[in-house]
Amino acid sequence: MIVTLTANPSLDRTVEIPGELSRGTVIRASRSVADPGGKGVNIARALSVSGVEAVAVLPGDDGDPVLGGLAEADVRYANLATGYPIRTNVTIAEPDGTTTKINAPGEPFDAVAQQELTRLLIKEAKGCSWLVLAGSLPPGVPSDYYAVVSRAVREGLGDEAPRMAVDTSGAALRDTLNGQDGLPNLIKPNSEELAELVGRPGDWEVMENDAELTARTARELVDRGVESVLATLGAKGAVLVTAAGAWYARHAPIRARSTVGAGDCSLAGFLLAHEAGKTPRECLAQAVAHGSAAASLPGTQVPTLEQTTPEAVTVEELA
Numbered sequence: 001m002i003v004t005l006t007a008n009p010s011l012d013r014t015v016e017i018p019g020e021l022s023r024g025t026v027i028r029a030s031r032s033v034a035d036p037g038g039k040g041v042n043i044a045r046a047l048s049v050s051g052v053e054a055v056a057v058l059p060g061d062d063g064d065p066v067l068g069g070l071a072e073a074d075v076r077y078a079n080l081a082t083g084y085p086i087r088t089n090v091t092i093a094e095p096d097g098t099t100t101k102i103n104a105p106g107e108p109f110d111a112v113a114q115q116e117l118t119r120l121l122i123k124e125a126k127g128c129s130w131l132v133l134a135g136s137l138p139p140g141v142p143s144d145y146y147a148v149v150s151r152a153v154r155e156g157l158g159d160e161a162p163r164m165a166v167d168t169s170g171a172a173l174r175d176t177l178n179g180q181d182g183l184p185n186l187i188k189p190n191s192e193e194l195a196e197l198v199g200r201p202g203d204w205e206v207m208e209n210d211a212e213l214t215a216r217t218a219r220e221l222v223d224r225g226v227e228s229v230l231a232t233l234g235a236k237g238a239v240l241v242t243a244a245g246a247w248y249a250r251h252a253p254i255r256a257r258s259t260v261g262a263g264d265c266s267l268a269g270f271l272l273a274h275e276a277g278k279t280p281r282e283c284l285a286q287a288v289a290h291g292s293a294a295a296s297l298p299g300t301q302v303p304t305l306e307q308t309t310p311e312a313v314t315v316e317e318l319a
Contacts, residue, residue: 013032
C-alpha cells in the first residue's frame with residue numbers, strides 16, 4: 001500500500017477553449033471539468049486506477065467536493081476536518097496543449113492543525129511501503145514541514161516506517177533536504193527545481209535539453225544522501241540517478257492535450273513499477289510512459305496502466 005499526503009489539496013477545474021487564449025475578451029469554453037487535485041491526490045488517483053492500493057491523506061471537511069470526487073473515483077482517503085472549503089484551482093487549456101494555471105493559495109493552516117495532520121498521517125502510514133509527501137504548503141505552514149513530518153513518521157513507526165518520496169518545489173523542497181535524519185529516499189524535481197536545489201537556477205533550460213548535465217547535477221544530491229532522483233524534463237523525458245547508475249528515458253512523440261498533473265503521474269508510474277519489483281531502468285520507463293499518457297488526456301485525468309505505452313519508451317544508460 002502507498003500513502004500520500006497532500007497538505008494543500010484543491011478542486012482542479014479545467015476549462016478547454018477552442019482557440020488561442022486572448023486577454024481581455026469573452027471566450028466561450030468548449031469543455032469544463034472538475035477533478036479532485038493536489039499532487040498527492042493525483043498520485044493516489046493514478047495508483048488506484050491501476051490497481052495499486054493507495055490512501056490519500058488530506059485536510060478537508062466531510063462533504064467537500066474534493067472528497068466527494070475521491071469517493072466517486074473509488075480512491076481511499078483519510079481527512080482532517082478544517083471548517084473551511086478546499087481551494088479551487090483553474091487551468092485554461094488551449095488546443096495545442098498550452099495550459100495557463102491560476103492556483104489559489106488555500107486557507108491558513110495553524111500549528112495545531114499541522115500536528116493533527118501529522119498524527120493522522122502516522123496512523124495511516126503504518127504498514128505501507130511508500131509514503132509520498134507532495135505538493136505546495138498552505139499559508140502558515142513552515143517550509144521545513146515535510147522534513148518535520150519525515151522525522152516524525154520515522155520516530156513514530158521505527159522499523160515499520162515506509163520509504164519516503166517527496167515531490168514539491170521551492171523552499172519546501174530545499175528544506176526537505178536539510179539535515180541527514182529526515183532525507184527522503186526519492187525526490188522528483190523538474191529541471192527548474194533541480195537547478196534551484198544545487199544553487200544554479202539559471203541552468204534549468206540547458207538542463208532540460210541535456211540529459212547528461214541533468215544526471216551530473218542529480219548525482220550531487222545522491223552524493224548528499226538521497227537514494228534516488230527522478231528528474232522530469234517535460235516533453236524531453238526524464239532522468240533517473242541512483243548510487244548504482246544513471247538512465248535517460250524518452251517517449252515517442254505524442255499529441256499533448258494537457259500537461260497538468262503529468263509530473264504527478266510520472267511519479268505514480270515509477271512507484272507502480274517499483275511495487276511490482278521492476279528494475280530501476282523499468283521503473284523509469286514506466287514513469288515516462290505514465291507522464292506521457294497523462295499529457296495526452298484532457299484536464300487532470302489520470303491514465304490507467306493499460307493506457308500507458310512503456311514499449312514506446314527508449315531508455316539509455318548514462319556514464
